[in-house]
Amino acid sequence: MSWKKTLVVIFLVSLSLSALSSAFGLTYWTPLKASNHARIRLDSADQLLKFAGVVNRSVIYSFDVFWPMQPGKTRVQAWVEGIACPKENYTIEIVTMDGRVFNSTEISSFVIERKDPFMYFHVKLVIPPSCTVLPSRDGPGVVIDARKE
């Protein structure tokens, strides 16, 4: 029995087993969630919209969202609650972390492929001056829902 062969056996077996155990352990023990849901309140939307109607400009809300989340294919949905737009609808623009831009009116829904265990995007909401704020307890807000597919 040669020492060289023994060392090779030990090395190969333990290398493959520890690779397996660390790959399995990293995914098994991570507390990252597979879905995330948030409602982000729009600050003083009522006053801003009234003022925008006077000067005939639209109101812009722009903010960043960062969540720890499991990597993989993710469906992101975003819509606005508590605002009524009879004439012209609001637009939601979402810039994802790889620099892609998703534009839509009403419900914005798209799928992104992520490699990292983070979710980062920039949301820009443009509300035209013709919109009005509906009376509600919490006020208007953007609802963002991310779910791993």
Place this chain on the structure above:
Amino acid sequence: MKWILRNSLSDYLFVEVLAVVLAAVMIGSVTAYVSADSIYKASIMGGTVTPILGAPGQLSGQSPEKPPEYYAEQYLNIKERIASLFGRLVWSNSSLLSAVYAIGVLIALFPFAYRMRVSFVPLLFRERTGPVSLVLKGFVLSLGFLLPLFASVVMPLVMVKRNWLSGIEASSLLMLAAILLSLLLLLTVAVYSTYILWGRVDLALVFTLLLAFGLSGKLGFEWRSVWVYLGASLGILLVMVIAAQRRLMRV
């Protein structure tokens, strides 16, 4: 496959193979556990930009919009911050890591050291022992056993770097890997040399755990820790060589 089985199961070597494999899996999975936990905590601490209390609004034309590339760069900055927090958070579990590493090294080395049946115990009791050259050869071989353990420490960190934190400067992860590897080297030297010097596995374990706890509690997440660990293992090595020399001179 057949020759692997035949070679490892013939003889008594399978105990050694089993011990090293067990130790590698132990060390790999505890490192993976700590890494998986730390990456979540680091991302909570390093990336808090979600507006919880409400987003501020403005009229159009008040401030210019930034191009999409700006947000991609911002994301890289956040990832860089998370990477530096990640190293610090993993090292904040230093006592758990060093305890499990010490026990893992002991499991990996014990069948081997036991089979060599050498020790300097008679240094105290003036009895007959095995030759000194066998001890030194065994020490070199025990460093060979260290390689799979090294690999199993680095494996989870490499996976985190490749899959989860790609595209960043890895200086923090490099430092973490250096600290963990030098800690493992110190523990190996401590276990082997104390077992050789005293011939008792319980004393070796107690000494190694005391050494690991005493050092890792004090050392922060910086390059100085690597030098302290390397210096401590050199010191232990020196003690072993002095003992071997006394043994050769038949003191």
